[in-house]
Amino acid sequence: MKYVCIDGNSILNRAFYGIKLLTTKDGTYTNAIYGFLNILFKIQEEQQPDGVAIAFDLPAPTFRHRRYDGYKGTRKGMPEELAAQLPVLKEILQKMGYTLLEREGYEADDILGTFGRLCQQQGADCVLATGDRDSYQLITDHVFVRMSATNKSDIVTPDDIRQKYGVEPRQLIDVKALMGDSSDNIPGVAGIGEKTALALIGQFGSLDGVYEHLEDKAIKPGVRAKLQKDRDIAYLSRELAEIYTEVDIDPELSHYRVEVVDEDWLFHTFSKLEMQTFIAKLGLVPGAAPAAADTEAPVLPAGEVVETLQQADEPLYLVPVEDRWAAIWGRQVQLCQDVDQLGPVLADQSVPKRVFDSKALYHLCGDLAGVQFDCMLAAYLLNPTASSYDPQNLLGEYEIQPVMALPEDLPGAQLIAGFQPLCDKLAQRLEELGQRQLMDEIELPLAAVLADMEKEGFEIDTASTAAYGQVLDARISEVQQNIWQVVGREFNINSPKQLGVALFEDLGLPHGKKTKTGYSTNVDVLNSLVDKHPVVRDILDFRSYSKLKSTYVDGLLKVVADDGRIHTNFKQTETRTGRISSTEPNMQNIPVRTALGSELRKFFVAKEGYTLVDADYSQIELRVLAHMAGDEKMIEAFTEGMDIHTTTASQVFGMQLDFVTPEMRRRAKAVNFGIVYGIGAYSLAQDIDVSVPEADSYIKGYLNTYHGVHDFMEKTVAEATECGYVSTLFGRRRYLPELQSKNRIIQALGKRMAMNSPIQGTAADIIKIAMCRVYDRLAREKLDAKLILQVHDELIVEAREDIADQVAALVAQEMQGAADLQVPLVVDAHVGKNWYIAKG
Template identity: 55%
Template sequence: MKLLVLDGNSIVNRAFYGIKLLTTKDGRYTNAIYGFMNILLNLLKEVQPDEVAIAFDLKAPTFRHKMYDGYKATRKGMPEELAQQMPVLKELLADLGFVMVSKEGYEADDILGTLSAAAAARGDECYLATGDRDSLQLVNDHVTVLLAATRMGRSETVVMDKAAVEEKYGVSPKQLIEVKSLMGDTSDNIPGVAGVGEKTALALIQKFGSLAGVYENIDDSAIKPGVRTKLTTHKEDAELSRKLAEIDCAIPVDTAPGTYKRGEGDAAAAAGLLAELEIHSLAPRLGLDGVTPKAAAPAPELAAVEPDVLPMIPEGRYDLAQEGEGWYAVQENAVYPLDEAALVRLLDSGATLRVFDAKPLYHLALAGGGEGESIVFDAKLAAYLLNPAASSYTVENLTAEYGIQPAFRCEAAPLAGVLAGLYDALDAKVTEVGMDRLLAEVELPLALVLADMERTGMLVDKEGLVAFGEKMKQELEGCLARIYEQVGYEFNVNSPKQLGEALFVKLGLPPRKKTKSGYSTNAETLESLRSEHPVIDDILQYRTYQKLNSTYVEGLLKVIGPDGRMHSTFNQTEARTGRLSSSEPNMQNIPIRTPLGSQLRQFFVAKPGCTLVDADYSQIELRLLAHISGDESMRQAFLTGQDIHRSTAAKIYNLPPEMITPALRSSAKAVNFGIVYGIGAFSLSRDINVSVKEADQFIKNYLATFPGVKNYMDETIAHGTEKGYVTTLFGRRRALPELASKNHNLRALGERMAMNTPIQGTAADVIKLAMVKVWRRLRAEGLAAKLILQVHDELIVEAPEAEAETVARILKEEMEGAVSYSVPLTADVGQGKTWLESH
């Protein structure tokens, strides 16, 4: 038999600290639960146990506390964010049929010791999963410790059998008790012998075998006089420490075979709890895929109405969804399967449609010559607004999350019975939190705009792009030749290990920092070495050319459609601040900061007879900061058309604007753009190449110069801390549980997000609204021009040459007039045959 025993508290701690804080939309913490279950599932896969016991500590004092008042006295209490998750985790484990075990007066370590000793006595295999090295003393021929951890959100395990322990420490597992009696344990506040560390303790036990052996040979010449004095002075502490360090392997818990066999549990309750916690990704791994929470009462069974009945349906409201490859409409407990022709007809009929994911339906409507005017509500977009941090949005997951019971069951469309209830719940909730207008006036009409942009796409100069790629390959070869010549031999420049050896061993450059695999060769390290050797410039250039060629040239060539255009997919439900993203290709990521990278824009072109009209908001986030903060100095700078960065520098340095040098303006620019991201002195010092002290003073001067900005930052953090969320000017919410964290770093992260989200999120809302207005205006004026691309604060329209001036005027009017704030929003408009020319 194979027994797996988990040290529950140890593993949940590793999970909690190894994964960033996660919460549900209503603020319940879930990261420890998610991390623990990931570790557990990985252990089950690795070990394939017959039985699983999960040991948890109790709050009551143990025999060690009674033996020594100082035992674990230095430990901080469990963070509130973790404490809230413990009972929920135990509830989930019970629902999943796992057996948990605790014993008053003892620790989880003692449960691990007792269960493993009993298993070993029977000749069974026992695996102890823990993040605590104390359990290594339990390792023997039958007992293996699996040191569990979570790193960068991923769980991993280090296997420690008898050979591994002896190789690492040079003593037997049991002798680790003797080692700890000498060196103590700061985490458990076990005193040990003051002044004796791990190295000395290991050497003494390797020589004399045990604590008793050390004291029996206290006068041995192998013990240095200073160490002998410490040992003699602190003998009582050493003997006490040995008792505290030894795990009790005979405590009164059930050790009989079969005790810890996993039971049936309650699958429906587990599925319901996971849904409540919004941890949907674990359901299939736990065998709960398709398991639904218990219904309050059996729902009636319905048959689907035949498709040919649809044309005779009277006008009214229908709830649409897709299941598998087919679409269906639901009205008052009737289910109507829809073929594509019927669906297209319905999208622009007199009916009122509530849907889940409108964009694909708008694609169909546009292809059929309509605009999907019947669509009035998108449940997926509503779910995104209510919880922008969710990893995905599906009818199944949301139904479970919101506890929706099916009104009926239909074998042909299993989800049909929950649509009305789910759509009602999401509609009501969006209205309750004040985001109904944002959904109806921005997000839903934007889905139509995006569908049209995706259908239209952007023309690519394929031949030019191929030629550019060939040029990049030649440059790469030249870089490599120069690198090999300067280093003196050929090697894999893409291998951090080989590059590190070339730079820091062969060339003898000063290393900056080491990683597990060798010397660091990241971009920051290489930048710091530029002045040390000319090869660094070639390596950085090599990386630039390689990135351009592989990611952009080769990547873009793969996604050109048969019509010669790239049809990027715009993602409306990904960014937490409300920004759009795009994929296949990611147009937001086309490099513009380097002259070489920006050249890629020359291969995005207008079709023959057309031109590209490009409009870009000027400093929209700073303008929004001026409006939202109400800072009078910043507002006046924009109202009078001043150069905001020069104006800022003049105020901070108390100099006339004409005396501001490019360097001073650059410093002010870095703070202007960094301040709303909560930039700190350390980051600013690197950005503007000054000391941390100077950067700190710069920030203080900035906030003193613009008191309205300082007040905005303080008030936004206070509001976010009180409410648990911050909002944009359009009412878009972002939950920030980090603001309530006791952990300083997490709280600081929350404060930065609180300052930034209302600015960046409002900018995203404004550009979305502008897209809708531009798209509608182009159609209203009967123009052939098409909105084809949005990148951050920039819109691009492909227009017939005869319409170019009209389109430029429309873009400027609609973007600048999208909202009316105390500071004007301005848009710079350009034209050209390529994206590079037009910007």
């Protein structure tokens, strides 16, 4: 038999400080809960125990505090963000069937010690899971310690203690009595460190043995004097250091078996906490509320569906259920293996449809019209920080009760029975928050646009791409041989550990602190060494070439479809600011900053007889900033068509436009764009290679020049702190619980996000509006052209060659008209056979 006893407070602290602060949409802190449960599940998977106990400290003083007033006197109190999570975690653990052990007057360590003793006495193995090495003293032939920062192979045994410290586990109590413990404020003998304490206990066996042999010649005079002076303190320290193993806890080990107590409560709680991972892990489903007998819903066969729907005066609801779609109208249901079974109803604009994931439906349906609501998009708008928008989990998050009874063996019965009220609840919340227009006029039509773009894809010249890969292979081999020659031996350049040895030991370059995993060789470290040795540039080139080859050349060739085109997946519910992202592959991340990387764009081509139109907003985020801030000087610069970076340099550096140097303009540009992202002096100093005070003076000079921007930033942060969120011009919200944090670093992060999110989010909204306008205009005028890609502020259209100029003008016009700002929206449009040329 094997049991696990977990040091709850220790693991909770490590989880809290090891994971960035996470919150739900309503500002509830969750990072400690999330981290604790992940560690808990990992321990259980590793150990497969027959039972688990979880010990927690209580806030009341323990016998050690009564014995010594200074015990743990240097410990800081629990942060508010952590304290708020503790009772929630405890209730979750109890509902999951774990036994929690807390005893007033004792610490969690004492409970661990007692639990270990019970296991030892009953012949069972016990693993103590903690982050505190104090528990090492409890190790026996049946009791082991698992440190939370280690993997499953690092269970600490008696032999591990002997090999590392040269003493028995129980002797560590006497070692601590001599050396003390600063974390617990155990004084120990002044001047005696770990090395001396281990030597004394190793030689004389115990604290008593040390004092019995105080006159022994093996004890140096200086050490002897220290021992004599602090004898009473040493024995007090031993008393404080020894873990008590006689706490009154249930001795029956079978009572610590883990069995879930309340699945429904856990489902709804994890839903509210937005922890869908644990819902899936535990296989939780919501308990269906009893429904009245007259609400039982018939499940119709396929043949009756179309006729019934055409006669019904009800919206059609469509939601994915396992590998099928559920069609719901009124109190009737049908499961469709193929959603096209619904036939002409899907294309009937007069039949309103409320769905989950309209983009997926546009892919599945031959024709789809009349979509009036998308549950997934609504959930995203209401909570843009959620990790997923699974409809089953949304039922719990929004506390939805089913409105009809369904056969228990019907797949997804709870979801089907609750999907109509879920849509109603989300629609109501959108109305309350003023976001319904954002849904109806931007996100919902955009889903159809994105689906069409995914279907179209982007043609790639595979032969040229493969040839480019061969060029990269040759460069990789060449630079690799050069690196090996300089270092004097072959090694794995991709291994940070081996590279660190080569640079800092073989070549003797200056380095930072060495850790257990070796020297740091990240890009910042390498960039700082470029002037120290020419091989560093070769290493940076090696990494760049390898990245281009593996991620882009090989990666792109793997995903070319049978039609010779790459069909990316546009994510509409991924980012917190509202931007569209791209995956499988990420077409928004094709390199452009290096000459070699930008070569990749030459391989994205128009199909035969067509060409590409590339249209890009000019400085859209700065234009949005000028409008939202109402800054007169910035508005004037954009309205007059002046170069904003030169203008900024002129204002900040106090000189005429003609005297602004390229370097001044570069620095002003960094400040302009940095302000949008809430940049600080330190980051700006690194970006433009100046001192922090100089960078700080640039930022202050900028804000003194553009008073409107300064006032806007201040006002935005103040309002966000008051109401908990910021908004774009179109009503998109980003919730910022970080602003309420007592941690100054986290609060500062919240302020930066408050400054930049309205700007980035509004720019994202504008490009989405532009996409819908371009898509609709091309269709309305029946032009042989298709929108095929969006990359942040850039749109790419594939158009028949003879109408390319007409399409370019149309795209620019629709993009410029996407928003009515106090400054003009300027669009640069170019035409070319491949993306590189079209980009201009």
